[in-house]
Amino acid sequence: MSKLLLELKDxxxxxxxxxxxxxxxxxxxxxxxxxxxxxxxxxxxxxKSTLGNAIARLLPPNSKIQGDIMLDNVNLAKLKESQLQKYRGTSVFMIFQNPLNSLNPVKKVGPQLLEAAKVRYNREGKKVEEKELVEETLKVLKELRLPDPQSIMERYPHQLSGGQVQRVVIGMALLLKPKLLIxxxxxxALDVTVQAQVVKLFRQLNEExxxxxxxxxxxISLAYVLSNRIVVMYAGRIMEDGDVDEVLRKPLHPYTQGLVSSIPKGNKSQNRLNAIPGNPPSFFVLPGGCKFNPRCNKVMEVCKQKEPSLVEKEGRRVxxxxxE
Ligand SMILES: Nc1ncnc2c1ncn2[C@@H]1O[C@H](COP(=O)(O)OP(=O)(O)O)[C@@H](O)[C@H]1O
Ligand code: SF4
Ligand SMILES: [Mg+2]
Incomplete structure (x- = not known):
C-alpha cells in the first residue's frame, strides 16, 4: 500500500x-x-492560509487554481462543487484561521457536533444511539477544557467567545477523524495550557x-512541538522543506535561519518573527530574482537576477x- 496521501503538483x-x-x-x-x-x-x-484553503477546495469565489491536488489518487482540483461534498469532512477537514467560518451560524453548536460524530459512524458503517453520540461529544469538549460543555452545546456560534469557537471546531475535527486534517x-485564541492540550489531542489523533x-x-516553535516535517513558505513559495529536527538544528535557507534564530530562548513562549529586518514583499510588486533577496544577509548578484529553484540538498529541499 502506498504511503502517499496527498500530492500537490505545481x-x-x-x-x-x-x-x-x-x-x-x-x-x-x-x-x-x-x-x-x-x-x-x-x-x-x-x-499559508491560501494554500490550506485550496487543498480543502474552500477558497473564496474571487480565486482560481492551476495544478493538481491528488488526495488518495483523486484530483480534488478537477472536481466540481457537487462532487467535492463526498470528500469534505471525512477525507479532508479544514479548521479555518477564522474558525467561525467552519460553523453554521444559524444552527446550535450541539447538533453540528453530533452531526460530525454521526458522519464518522456512517463512514465506518456503524449504527449508534443518539445517547452515545452525545456522550462522546461531551467527552471531547471536556478534553478541550471547555467549562460547562452542556451549555456550550445549547448555544449558537455567535454566543461563544473566540477561544470557545476555536475549541468547538477542533472538537469537530476530533469527532470527524478525517484522513487529512488541515x-x-x-x-x-487559546492560552498556553489549552494550546498544549490541543497539541496533545492532535498527536493522539495522529497516533491512534x-x-x-x-x-x-x-x-515555528509551535510547529516544532507537533510536526515531523517543516515546510517554510515565503512570498507564496516553498523555501525549505525537511525533517523538523534537522531544519531546526541546521536551517539551510537564510530565511529559515532568521525564523529559527527568532525563537526565544528560555521559557518565554512569545514569538518574535520580526527578528528578520524588513517586511515580506507585496504580491503586486514582487522583487525580481529570489523573492527574499531584499531582506537577505547573504544576497549575491545572481539572487537579484534569477529566481533559484527548489533543489534537493542534504535530504531536504531548499x-x-x-x-545550486
Ligand atoms: N480573498 C482574498 N482576495 C484577495 N487577496 C487575498 C485574499 N485572501 C488573501 N489574500 C492575499 O493573499 C496573500 C496571502 O494571504 P494568506 O494566504 O492569508 O497568507 P498567510 O496565511 O500566510 O498569512 C496576502 O497578500 C493576502 O492579502
Ligand atoms: S537572496 Fe540569494 S542567498 Fe539569499 S535566500 Fe535568496 S537566493 Fe539565497
Ligand atoms: Mg493565514
Missing part, C-alpha cells in the same frame, strides 16, 4: 483584485504521507488513527542560490 493560486489577477501561491510541489504531520510556517501574508493557526495533519502556523 499548485498555483490567484486572487482577483481591483487591478486584476494576482498570483499568491506559485507552483507548489508537496507531498504528505499517511500519518505524517507537516508544519507549514512563514510570516503573515506568505500564502489546521490553520488552530490555537491562536494515522490521521495526517497539515499544521499551519506563523510560530530554494537558494547558495545551494
Amino acid at each position: 499548485l498555483t493560486i490567484f486572487y482577483k483584485t481591483l487591478i486584476g489577477w494576482v498570483k499568491v501561491v506559485e507552483s507548489v510541489n508537496l507531498s504528505v504521507d499517511k500519518g505524517e504531520i507537516v508544519g507549514v510556517v512563514g510570516e503573515s501574508g506568505s500564502g 489546521a490553520d493557526e488552530p490555537t491562536s 488513527l494515522g490521521t495526517s495533519i497539515i499544521f499551519i502556523t506563523h510560530d 530554494r537558494c542560490w547558495l545551494y
Whole structure:
C-alpha cells in the first residue's frame, strides 16, 4: 500500500483584485504521507492560509487554481462543487484561521457536533444511539477544557467567545477523524495550557488513527512541538522543506535561519518573527530574482537576477542560490 496521501503538483493560486489577477501561491510541489504531520510556517501574508484553503477546495469565489491536488489518487482540483461534498469532512477537514467560518451560524453548536460524530459512524458503517453520540461529544469538549460543555452545546456560534469557537471546531475535527486534517493557526485564541492540550489531542489523533495533519502556523516553535516535517513558505513559495529536527538544528535557507534564530530562548513562549529586518514583499510588486533577496544577509548578484529553484540538498529541499 502506498504511503502517499496527498500530492500537490505545481499548485498555483490567484486572487482577483481591483487591478486584476494576482498570483499568491506559485507552483507548489508537496507531498504528505499517511500519518505524517507537516508544519507549514512563514510570516503573515506568505500564502499559508491560501494554500490550506485550496487543498480543502474552500477558497473564496474571487480565486482560481492551476495544478493538481491528488488526495488518495483523486484530483480534488478537477472536481466540481457537487462532487467535492463526498470528500469534505471525512477525507479532508479544514479548521479555518477564522474558525467561525467552519460553523453554521444559524444552527446550535450541539447538533453540528453530533452531526460530525454521526458522519464518522456512517463512514465506518456503524449504527449508534443518539445517547452515545452525545456522550462522546461531551467527552471531547471536556478534553478541550471547555467549562460547562452542556451549555456550550445549547448555544449558537455567535454566543461563544473566540477561544470557545476555536475549541468547538477542533472538537469537530476530533469527532470527524478525517484522513487529512488541515489546521490553520488552530490555537491562536487559546492560552498556553489549552494550546498544549490541543497539541496533545492532535498527536493522539495522529497516533491512534494515522490521521495526517497539515499544521499551519506563523510560530515555528509551535510547529516544532507537533510536526515531523517543516515546510517554510515565503512570498507564496516553498523555501525549505525537511525533517523538523534537522531544519531546526541546521536551517539551510537564510530565511529559515532568521525564523529559527527568532525563537526565544528560555521559557518565554512569545514569538518574535520580526527578528528578520524588513517586511515580506507585496504580491503586486514582487522583487525580481529570489523573492527574499531584499531582506537577505547573504544576497549575491545572481539572487537579484534569477529566481533559484527548489533543489534537493542534504535530504531536504531548499530554494537558494547558495545551494545550486
Ligand atoms: N480573498 C482574498 N482576495 C484577495 N487577496 C487575498 C485574499 N485572501 C488573501 N489574500 C492575499 O493573499 C496573500 C496571502 O494571504 P494568506 O494566504 O492569508 O497568507 P498567510 O496565511 O500566510 O498569512 C496576502 O497578500 C493576502 O492579502
Ligand atoms: S537566493 Fe540569494 S537572496 Fe535568496 S535566500 Fe539565497 S542567498 Fe539569499
Ligand atoms: Mg493565514
